[in-house]
Amino acid sequence: MKKEEAGEGGDDAGAGAPSSMVLQLMQFLLDAAVHSVAAGAEPAFVSRCLEGAGTLMGWIDEAVATAPRVLEVFGGALAAPALAEDAANAVAEVVRRKMSWRRKMEA
Structure with a gap:
């Protein structure tokens, strides 16, 4: 069994089975x-x-974070007038964290 599937993680703690569980929580x-x-x-x-969903989105890999179901649910939140601002802030925070992480990796 791979480390990721055993839940031990690694450098990419969002891979494998843990990623699926995080996706379900999100x-x-x-x-x-x-x-x-x-x-x-x-x-x-x-x-x-x-905010919790946005945090979890930052823990999973991009392929999962941009899955159609995830985008559909975030899209639903963005479309609801009462949720639009908070949903947009959650997405912006994920993008900010991802970009910050990539810059560190490229340096």
């Missing part, structure tokens, strides 16, 4: 945000769901 948080807004949940709860 999708759960995004879905929770969308459904919570529809149910009239507290804005702070919705913001935390989006």
Whole structure:
């Protein structure tokens, strides 16, 4: 069994089985945000769901982070007026972290 599949990680802790689990958690948080807004949940709860999803998105590799399902769920969050700003901030934070990490790797 590979290290990644055993959950031990490595330099790329987002590979293999752990990546799948992180993806499921991220999708759960995004879905929770969308459904919570529809149910009239507290804005702070919705913001935390989006922030958590954005953080998790930064932990997985780009192929998973840009999977159609992930983009569809983030797109749904961006399309909801009450979620648009928080969802955009979460995506911007992921992009900022990814770019910062790439610059360090290229240096």
